[in-house]
Amino acid sequence: MYVLEMDHVSKSFPGVKALDDVTLKVRPGTVHALMGENGAGKSTLMKCLFGLYSMDEGQISFNGQPVNINSVKEALALGISMIHQELHLIPYRSVMENIWLGRYPRIGGSKSPVVDHKTMYEMTASLLKELNLNTIQPTDLLRTLSVSKAQSVEIAKAVSYESKIIIMDEPSSSLTENEVEHLFTIIRSLKARGVAIIYISHKMEEILKISDEVTIMRDGKYVGTWPANELTTATIIKRMVGRDLTHRFPSGESTIGGELLRIEQYTSPNPRSFKDVSLTLHKGEILGIGGLVGAQRTEVMEAVFGLRLHSQGKLFVNGKEVVCNNAYDAKRLGMALLTEERRATGIFPVLSVQENLVIANINAYRNKNGLLNAAKMAADTKKSIKELDIKTPSARTLIKSLSGGNQQKVLFARWLLTVPDILILDEPTRGIDVGAKFEIYVIMRELAAQGKGVIMISSEMPELLGMTDRIVVMSEGRVAGVVASKETNQEAIMELATKYVG
C-alpha cells in the first residue's frame, strides 16, 4: 500500500524533456530517497507534486485516490509539505507566526480578523514539545536562530499541516554532522507517526543511513527503485551516472614544495568570530579546512582574502609579509576565492558565460585606448570552455541556465584566467552532482600538480579525507588541530571539530 503513487509522469519545457515517464511510489512511514545527478529531474518531479508545475502527462494518487494538484495551497491541504533548500521563513517574525503563517488561529471563529495569540502560542509550544525541540521558544525571532533550528521550525511547520508526505530538498546541505544527527532523530520520529519523507540529497552516506527505499533518476528518466539495504555508494553512483565510477576521487600524489602562504594569529574584531588562526599552505598542496558549520572557516578565509576585517594577525606570501585589505589586493597577490554561496556571491545570473568568465580578469583585456579587446575575451572564453569541459550551448548563453556543476566550472575558469598561485575554494562541490564533482576534483589535482596551492573548505568528510594532503580542523573560531589526511579518520576529525564547543 502506497501513500503516494506518481505514474508515468512527463513534463517538457521548451527544448527539453525534463521528465520522461517517471514513476515514484512511496510507502507511509518510510524515508524514500530520490537520487540523481543535477538535471536528472528530481526537483521538477517534486515541483509537480507540490503544485508548482503542472504535469504534461501522468497521474498522481494520494492514499489510493487520484488527485489533481494545481497549487501549493492544494498540496498543503492534501497533506504534502516541502522543506526547501532556501528556507521559506520570515526573519523578523517569531517562530509561532512563521509556523502558522497563513493559518493563524482567530478570536471568535475562522472569519474573524483578529489573531488569537494565546492559542497560537499554546499550539506552537505543544508542537515543539512533541518534536522534542526544547531549545526553541514560540516567541523567538527567526533571525536569532541557527540554520539548523530554523530548519527544525520548517519541519515543525510541515508537521503542523498534518502532512502525510514531507519533501526534504537537500535538508542537510548547510548542517553540521551533529545537526544532521538531530535532523535524523526528528525524521525517525516523523516516520513513527506514519509520515512519509521524500529525501533528496547528494550525500551517499546519509542516504544509506536514513532511507528505506531509494528511487534513482537519470536524465529525466526513471532508473529504478531499490530497498536501501541492497545498495552501496558504488551501486548508487553507477545507476545515477549510468557508468562505473570506481573512484570517487582522482588518484594522484601531491608533490609538496616550499611555503606559499602563511597566516599568523589571524583574529577577528568580532569576539564571536575567529581567533588566533595560524596555518601554512605549501606549493603543490591541497589543504583542507574542516570543522562544524559556525566554526568560522569561511570568515577566516574571507579575512585572508581581504573581504572581512581582522584586528590582529600577519599574512605572508612566499615568505614575505604582505597587506591584503580588499579583493583587489588579494588578486594582485595571486589569490583567488571561490565563494561558498555560488548564487549569491559567485555568478552574475543574467550575464553570459563569457561575461561571467572574464570579469575577474577584465583589466587584462583593456587595450591602450581603455577599450575592451573582444577578440581576446572570446578566445580566452573558448579556451576555458574547452579546458574545463564546461557544458554550455555557447559562450553567450546566460549562466543561470547552466547546471550548478557547470556554473561552478565557469567560476573556476574565471579565477584561473587571473593565473592565481593560491586558490581558496569554499565548499566547491556543494549542491553539484557526482559527475561534476569528480571533474572539479580533477581540476584541483591538476592545479596542485602545477605547483599551485589549494585551500578547500568542506563540510563533507569523505571529500576532505579523499582530496587533501593535510586538514586544518577548526572549532569555535580557533584551530583545534592540523592532521595529515592519510593518517586520520572521520572520528578523529569530529573530535577535533568539537574540541572547543560548549
Add this chain to the structure above:
Amino acid sequence: MEMLNAKKVKQFVMDKAIFLVLLLLVVVIAIINPRILRLQVLRDILMMSSTKIIMALGMMFVILTGGVDLGGGRLVGMAAVISASMLQTADYVRRFYPDLGQVPVILPILLAVAVGTLFGMMNGLIVAKFKVPAFIATLSSMLIIYGINSIYFNMPPNNSQPIGGLRADFTFLGSGSVGFVPVIVVFAGIVSIIVWFVLNKTVFGKNVYAVGGNPEAAAVSGINITKTLVGLFGVCGFLISLSGVLEAARTGGATNNYGNGYELDAIASCVVGGVSTTGGVGTVSGVIAGVIIFSFINYGLTFIGVNPYWQNIIKGVIIVSAVSFDIRKYVQKK
C-alpha cells in the same frame, strides 16, 4: 556580565544611532533657545505632527513591503481640495460650489477619503498584478493625481483660486481643542491605536509583515499576496487622504499644491523611526517618535533662526544617514 552589558549598550547605540543623533540635535536646539520647551510651543509642535503621524503611519504600510508611495504628498493635496471645496461657509464670496447647501461635515470627508483609498488600492493592484516597482507605480499616480486635482481645482468659477472660508465645524477638527487638548492630536492618537491593533493583532497586519519580510514564504503558505498588497496600499491611501483632510481643516484652506513633498517627510520619519526600507520591520511607536523628532527639528531650526535653505540641506543629510544606518543594521557587518 559586565562585558555583556557593554556589548548590549554598544548594540543599542548602533541600532538607534540616527535616533540618538537627532535627540542630540533636539537638545542642542533646546539649549540654543530654551523657549522652545514652553508648553505652548510643544503643543504647537504636537499639533503640527498630528497630520504627519497619520500620513507616516500610512506610508509605513508601503515601506513595510519594501516600497514607497511617492504620490502621497499629491494625495494630501487632492483630499484637502475635495473636502475644502464642499465645506465653505455660506456667506463666503468665492465659493467653489456657489449653490451648494450646508452638507453634513462628514460627507465631503468620506468622499475625499474614499477617493484616496481608491487611488491607493489602484497602486496596490498595479504593484501586485503587473509587478511594477512601487516607486514607479506611485510616481505615475503622483502625476495623475496632481493632474486630476489641478483640473478639478481649475473648474469655473474657482479657476485655481485658493479655497478659503472653511466652515467652523470643519476647521474645529484641525485647529480646535477641548480644554487644552487639541482635537487633531486626539485624532492622531486614535488612528495610532487602531493602526497598532491592525498591525499586531489582526491577520491582515501579520500578512503585511509576512509579505514584506519574505514574499515567497508568504506565497508558499497560501497567503493571497495580491489581496494583501491591494489592502495595504488601500490603507496607505486612506490614511494619507485622511491626513490631507485634517491638514485642510488645520490650516483653514487648500490649494492643488497642498502637501507637495510631504511624502518625503513621511518616508524620512518612518526611516528615522526604524521602519526598514528592506521591508518587514517597523513599529507604530517608532514611526510616531520619528515624526515628532522630525517635526521638532523642522520647527526648531526655524525657531533658532536657521536659514530655510540650510534646513533642506540638514533634512537631506538626516534622511541619507538614517537609511545608511538602517542598511548597516541589516547587512551583515563584515
